[in-house]
Amino acid sequence: xxxxxxxxxxxxxxDCAITVEFSRHIDDAANQRVLTxxxxxxRQPVSGVTESVPTYRSLLVHYDPLLIxxxxxxxxxxxxAQLPVPPTAKARRxxxxxxYGGEHGIDLEDVAKMLKTTPDDIVAxxxxxxxxxxxxxxxxxxxxxxxxxxxxxxxxxQNPRLLTPxxxxxxxxxxxxxxxxxxxSGWHLLGRTPVRTxxxxxxxxxxxxxxxxxxxxxxxxxxxAEQDRAAEAGEIVAELxxx
Numbered sequence: 001x002x003x004x005x006x007x008x009x010x011x012x013x014x015d016c017a018i019t020v021e022f023s024r025h026i027d028d029a030a031n032q033r034v035l036t037x038x039x040x041x042x043r044q045p046v047s048g049v050t051e052s053v054p055t056y057r058s059l060l061v062h063y064d065p066l067l068i069x070x071x072x073x074x075x076x077x078x079x080x081a082q083l084p085v086p087p088t089a090k091a092r093r094x095x096x097x098x099x100y101g102g103e104h105g106i107d108l109e110d111v112a113k114m115l116k117t118t119p120d121d122i123v124a125x126x127x128x129x130x131x132x133x134x135x136x137x138x139x140x141x142x143x144x145x146x147x148x149x150x151x152x153x154x155x156x157x158q159n160p161r162l163l164t165p166x167x168x169x170x171x172x173x174x175x176x177x178x179x180x181x182x183x184x185s186g187w188h189l190l191g192r193t194p195v196r197t198x199x200x201x202x203x204x205x206x207x208x209x210x211x212x213x214x215x216x217x218x219x220x221x222x223x224x225a226e227q228d229r230a231a232e233a234g235e236i237v238a239e240l241x242x243x
Contacts, residue, residue, distance in 0.1 A: 100191035141180030141198025160186030
């Protein structure tokens with residue numbers, strides 16, 4: 001007999017959106033329920049729903065209030081959220097190349113000092129990780145990954161940078177991430193990838209999706225430069241290990 005799932009919180013988000021909240025903390029089990037509900041809505045569309053946006057612990061559901069009201073949609077979402085989580089199907093798996101340290105990872109040395117180890121050990125631990133895309137957000141293609149080894153968990157920077165490079169691979173709190181576009185960040189910069197997780201005129205525009213598995217591989221600066229030129233021309237330089 002399937003275990004009873006705890007009911008989510010159904011919260012209003014303005015006049016035309018609902019937040020279905022499964023947890024108040026970053027939690028892999030909650031994230032799995034978020035992604036399951038998101039996929040269920042894709043397979044079984046609810047009239048009036050215009051978009052759903054998965055996060056670590058909740059699903060934001062936009063709707064047209066002329067087609068469905070808050071209470072009716074809330075009841076439907078609560079019922080769908082109580083459906084058993086199916087066995088996890090094998091997700092797509094990507095291997096993402098990264099140049100660690102130096103000008104591409106300006107915080108690597110400091111992270112190693114704070115964690116009382118060596119830069120090579122930090123790189124080895126980060127590359128050894130098995131990650132999952134928990135959500136996409138903040139800027140287009142910014143991929144938040146769960147699965148960071150406990151040893152690498154550390155507070156974010158006290159003074160966030162106003163601009164960090166496109167392709168930055170960083171860690172912050174219990175997460176690691178792939179930052180596609182240049183922008184502000186309070187995370188610790190370990191390296192850069194030539195991979196564009198978002199490229200407007202490429203098909204697909206977005207490379208990674210919530211639920212995808214990700215591993216990293218270390219490359220040298222010369223290889224980075226070569227792959228960066230190829231990626232700029234529209235090539236997908238990440239390796240699809242499993243589709």
